[in-house]
Amino acid sequence: VWNDDVKFYRVKDSAGNPIAYFYFDPYSRPSEKRGGAWMDEVVGRSFALSHDGTSPRLPVAHM
Incomplete structure (x- = not known):
């Protein structure tokens, strides 16, 4: 992460x-x-931009 205060969640x-x-x-x-x-x-x-084209590339958001 870009700062120690930032938290990442799955x-x-x-x-x-x-x-x-x-x-x-x-x-x-x-x-x-x-x-x-x-x-x-x-x-x-996106399915089109995924690695295998069959499972979706998962979205990433920040707030």
Whole structure:
């Protein structure tokens, strides 16, 4: 992660399979990022861009 305050989470379904990934960056750092709440997609879910074309590339978001 890009800062010690950032937490990384794997989002799993009820069977324990990963369905997404999430970075949580809760603190404002004036020299690096604006304060306030915002979220963005880093990587979108995609079958076309997956490694094997049959299972989806899992999405990654940060907040």
